[in-house]
Amino acid sequence: MEKRGLKFYLRIYFKILAQDLKSKMSYRADFIISTIGMIFTNIAGFVSFWILFRSFPSINGWGYYEMLFLYGFSLVAITPVQCLFDNNWSLRMAVYSGDFIKYCFRPINIFFYYQSEVFDIKGLGQLAFGIGTLIYSWVKIGLGFTPLILLKMTVFLLTASLVMIAMQNAAAATCFWIMNSFYVLDLVTRFKDYAKYPVTIFSPVFKFIFTFLMPIAFIAYYPSLVILRPDEVPLLSWLSPFIGAFFFWVSYKIWMHGALKYNGTGS
């Protein structure tokens, strides 16, 4: 048997991916309209951000461009979940109809195989939008540019996205236990819209909740402090890569636990 290193998984991933893209291309009108819809969402998000903050010099000590930076950061950080883990949305249907049993018979990690099946290209527009916003605010704040800061940025963006992925995985996995888990997934997806605000605006109780129970503060606030306020980085910011990895691991365990106890529907 072939040794299953990273190379093996990458090769499989791109093979499955190619099939998905082929099937998407056969619904070209749908693809184009969905992409336009995604661009609309981003523009509207930006316009509401602009309307809200244009008349105020700063919110709670955060300047306009710093807020914009957080906004761009959150957009980039949620791109991986949008692009790579979109199949979580169909999990509920697959489990309910019994189709999910087919994944249980593949000689490969179920979680990996299931998530590989769909790649959502629409997310790339969001990525471009987010990077544009980030660069714009970066230049306006005058953060400077060194290889070190770029490395920091990449690491913290990746770990921030792990948090969002973890929340979605856990939410999607609820469908193994409860019916109608759409609402749970929808709820978690709405969280990402709140990630763009600095967690300092909340009262201590909600600050705690949004940091530890529903970790949305790790999607943009804590990781971007490392870049934005390098002189006063709290410990939680430095810990965020580990927290991101930890949340991801927990969500993976929950997901797999549900998948492995799945019995099918008998059809």
Next chain:
Amino acid sequence: MKLKKYLTLTKAGIMESLQFRLGTFVMAVGNLLYLIVVYYLWKAIYASSGSETVNGMTFSDTLIYLVLATALFNFMEMYTVWEMGRGIQSGKIVLELLKPMEYRNYLFWTYSGQFVTNFFFTFLPTFIVVAVVTHGAIHLGLNLLFFVISVIIAISLNYSINFIVGTICVYTESIWGINIMKQVIVLLLSGATIPLAFFPETLRRITYYLPFQSIYNAPLSILLNASPEPKEIITTIGTQLIWCIAMLIISKLFWKVSLRQITVNGG
């Protein structure tokens, strides 16, 4: 009895929505979280602005406006576009077209049950909580009557817009993209995400020429205005009525034309 057959559909809708209690619960939690975020965000904005009123609205005005806009949204949102789109794609729509009732009416009345449950389980509790928490910032008088009239027109207008967008699905085979575009435009331009008073002058003037502000902004501004001039109320409700009738006619005509285009594969 014409009304009786409609009310039967309403009753069935009430029974159906009472089945999904968990979904309702999760949705309530989600809304609560949204309201918490909105509360702290605007509190921070008002604290940073340094004045009691921003753009003619006090903090409690803004809060009432946004909370009730959310409550109205949950109460009025009908997912018509999804229903129609899926019906067209799956072919199920054929069975509904054969019913001895106009499709447009049938779809509306099957949803009407949800209006009833949503009204009692989400809108009314939210309204009471807001009225109590803000210590009578909501004026309880004749404006309530006008508010109810305005909401009824808004429901009809919202349905017509949804129906028009749903009809587009006959041509496009895309549901998600079409629906997200509609949702984004309606939520932003109706004032549901940010009160229209905060919009820049030109943008605000544009929104007043569009039908969307009649859905959320019109009823809410009637409710919040404690001592309105009769002229104001007549203009607001008059504008709503004109849009309502115009959209009703357009949606009926558009559906009539599009009905010839429907191709159902199997079904």
